[in-house]
Amino acid sequence: MTSNERAADTLVVGGGLVGAALAYGLAREGERVTVLDEGDVALRASRGNFGLVWVQSKGDGLHDYARWTRHSADLWPEFAGLLEQDSGISPDYEKPGGVHFMLSESELEAKRAQIARMHNVNGAAGYGAEIIDRQQLDAMLPGLGPDVIGASWSPHDGHASPLRLLRGLHAAIAARGGRYVPDARADQVGRDGQGFFARTGKGTYRAGKIVLAAGHGNTALAPALGMTIPLRAEKGQILVTERAAPLLPMPTHVLRQTAEGTVMMGDSHEDTGYSTDSVSSVIRDIARHAVRCFPAIARLRVVRSWGAVRVLSLDGFPIYQESPGFPGAFSINCHSGVTLAGAHALALAPMIARGRLDAQVERFTARRFGHATAH
Amino acid sequence: MPRRIDPEGATLSFTFEGRRIEARAGDSVAAALTAAGIRDLRDSAVSGQPRGIFCMMGACFDCLVEIDGQPNRQACMIPVTEGLTVRRQRGAAEVHP
Numbered sequence: 257m258t259s260n261e262r263a264a265d266t267l268v269v270g271g272g273l274v275g276a277a278l279a280y281g282l283a284r285e286g287e288r289v290t291v292l293d294e295g296d297v298a299l300r301a302s303r304g305n306f307g308l309v310w311v312q313s314k315g316d317g318l319h320d321y322a323r324w325t326r327h328s329a330d331l332w333p334e335f336a337g338l339l340e341q342d343s344g345i346s347p348d349y350e351k352p353g354g355v356h357f358m359l360s361e362s363e364l365e366a367k368r369a370q371i372a373r374m375h376n377v378n379g380a381a382g383y384g385a386e387i388i389d390r391q392q393l394d395a396m397l398p399g400l401g402p403d404v405i406g407a408s409w410s411p412h413d414g415h416a417s418p419l420r421l422l423r424g425l426h427a428a429i430a431a432r433g434g435r436y437v438p439d440a441r442a443d444q445v446g447r448d449g450q451g452f453f454a455r456t457g458k459g460t461y462r463a464g465k466i467v468l469a470a471g472h473g474n475t476a477l478a479p480a481l482g483m484t485i486p487l488r489a490e491k492g493q494i495l496v497t498e499r500a501a502p503l504l505p506m507p508t509h510v511l512r513q514t515a516e517g518t519v520m521m522g523d524s525h526e527d528t529g530y531s532t533d534s535v536s537s538v539i540r541d542i543a544r545h546a547v548r549c550f551p552a553i554a555r556l557r558v559v560r561s562w563g564a565v566r567v568l569s570l571d572g573f574p575i576y577q578e579s580p581g582f583p584g585a586f587s588i589n590c591h592s593g594v595t596l597a598g599a600h601a602l603a604l605a606p607m608i609a610r611g612r613l614d615a616q617v618e619r620f621t622a623r624r625f626g627h628a629t630a631h
Numbered sequence: 632m633p634r635r636i637d638p639e640g641a642t643l644s645f646t647f648e649g650r651r652i653e654a655r656a657g658d659s660v661a662a663a664l665t666a667a668g669i670r671d672l673r674d675s676a677v678s679g680q681p682r683g684i685f686c687m688m689g690a691c692f693d694c695l696v697e698i699d700g701q702p703n704r705q706a707c708m709i710p711v712t713e714g715l716t717v718r719r720q721r722g723a724a725e726v727h728p
């Protein structure tokens with residue numbers, strides 16, 4: 257079609273955390289990969305991410321997801337090391353454990369029941385979370401407000417810099433001979449002889465396999481490859497403070513301190529479509545809740561805020577779909593691009609390299625939504 | 632050494648690290664320090680390396696100084712007022728739980 261053709265083993269449509277982690281993993285498997293990324297107008301959930309590598313609370317209702325998340329957290333230390341070796345960029349990963357604050361007895365009881373339920377199913381492969389009381393919490397994380405009565409704590413939780421992770425993945429893909437094409441939104445994808453093509457404003461690209469990792473863009477692209485991928489948008493807003501000396505020894509679900517010293521606050525959930533606007537009423541609630549949990553934060557000034565759109569399936573769990581009608585075509589979506597980066601690079605990418613998803617991830621098929629998946 | 636394009640205008644004064652600095656009305660703290668030949672405004676909270684002005688328009692957060700006891704102020708965004716006490720910032724802001 258155009259002069260932009262070059263043989264590749266796999267085309268990855270999407271250069272965010274999901275696409276880049278998969279492309280890096282495929283390149284590690286010895287594949288020639290081409291990553292097609294959109295331009296500055298993209299929604300870019302990866303660049304608005306809070307940065308938790310978070311195991312507790314994931315997968316209630318889909319236990320394979322709890323185990324998969326834990327698997328990724330287990331892979332993260334190795335993954336972070338490999339990434340730094342290949343790219344020279346550290347993703348600033350730390351795994352000091354993480355806490356989710358409980359502010360009422362009923363919240364505490366509900367969490368206690370959830371942990372027991374999850375433990376009964378997954379045992380040692382699950383959260384490894386436990387309820388800790390205020391006294392135990394004070395020893396771990398001094399300075400909490402009086403309304404915090406306890407927390408759930410998991411030693412598998414941690415955090416990383418999403419921006420350094422993304423930059424490191426792109427550098428590592430390049431270091432392993434992968435091709436990254438920016439500003440090349442895939443307008444059309446499809447079967448092409450024995451392989452697949454993606455048509456972009458920069459030309460048409462081809463490869464033996466194709467992986468859709470375009471976030472919300474997957475919904476529009478997947479039908480041409482015989483897949484139906486229903487997604488919903490949900491906005492999260494984040495506040496960032498000035499840099500401060502070490503203040504928070506571990507990440508929490510509402511605030512974390514980065515390696516550079518800024519404190520990030522978040523955990524809002526809004527159904528506002530693809531809007532990424534900052535909204536003062538939501539910012540106020542985020543700040544108020546953060547101050548309630550950790551009062552000293554009120555003395556820091558907020559220097560930045562932003563909104564970003566989560567990529568969620570209808571039940572919140574990942575969608576890993578291989579096309580039944582077009583072997584070699586895959587659609588991959590999740591909202592935990594940081595948490596699952598370890599599993600995406602070191603466990604999912606090898607499956608894609610072999611051309612088939614394993615039983616370990618078969619429950620993440622889009623067929624669970626009851627949509628007909630074309631053959 | 633930077634030179635003022637227009638040296639006219641009312642003068643104000645403030646201190647930087649105890650030293651008296653002359654400014655013109657309308658100067659930002661960063662502009663007045665630059666005109667006085669002062670480039671080293673802080674140590675990076677990450678690397679400890681010295682930092683100074685960069686974008687001069689509020690975007691880069693490199694020109695942070697302590698003003699009247701408050702750390703991490705953007706020198707390029709704060710207009711000079713008579714008698715400000717400006718100090719070089721060392722490391723990150725300290726907040727005690």
